[in-house]
Amino acid sequence: MSLLRIETPRLLLRPFSPADASAVVQLDADPDVIRFMRAPQYPEAEMAEVLSRYAAHYENGFGMLAGVLKATDTLVGRYGVQRITVEGIEELEVTYSTRREYRRRGYALEATQAVLEAAWREGVPRLVGCIAPDNDRSVRLAERLGLRFERDVVYKETEMRMYAIDSPASG
Ligand SMILES: CC(C)(COP(=O)(O)OP(=O)(O)OC[C@H]1O[C@@H](n2cnc3c(N)ncnc32)[C@H](O)[C@@H]1OP(=O)(O)O)[C@@H](O)C(=O)NCCC(=O)NCCS
Secondary structure: OOOOOEEOOOEEEEEOOHHHHHHHHHHHOOHHHHHHHOOOOOOHHHHHHHHHHHHHHHOOOOOEEEEEEOOOOOEEEEEEEEEEEEOOEEEEEEEEEEOHHHOOOOHHHHHHHHHHHHHHHOOOOEEEEEEOOOOHHHHHHHHHHOOEEEEEEEEOOEEEEEEEEEOHHHO
């Protein structure tokens, strides 16, 4: 599978490198990212280490990618596909977070639509999203992408709502 370089009209989704550490620290310090994604907080030097270890994940052919403005390589958000286990079942999740100053401009929709298209092209059969019930912005995005509420789950010891979409090839 190759979901490591995805282009949209405004963004390039590419693997993270340690040079993205400062921008990722800012993204993860956002109150919504802390609240809804429970992102661990690392100082910049440690974040650079964490990002350098992403290379191992990328060997699977997919992972969380840096969504950068094509023109300037500025980090807008983190988008991609990650493997998760929900109540004992392995799933692939479409994940997304946009830096606060870039929200409400359609970047998350643009990035994740392209992620879904690439995933279907690569033969992924289904994608899910585990979303906190009060994360209205995330639910709105998931529904715009075509994900539909499937069931309530406990994920990361929290009650979440699982949304899902099947590949168009599956039906
Ligand atoms: C979830 C999250 C990524 C959604 O981001 P977002 O900026 O609201 O989503 P989009 O980039 O798709 O923007 C959509 C809005 O931009 C508007 N917009 C402006 N310009 C646009 C354009 N060129 N194209 C499309 N939409 C545009 C849309 O009308 C829409 O507004 P509306 O929802 O009021 O109708 C963001 O809230 C976030 O990062 N939250 C914290 C992390 C998080 O919770 N992640 C999910 C965990 S499950």
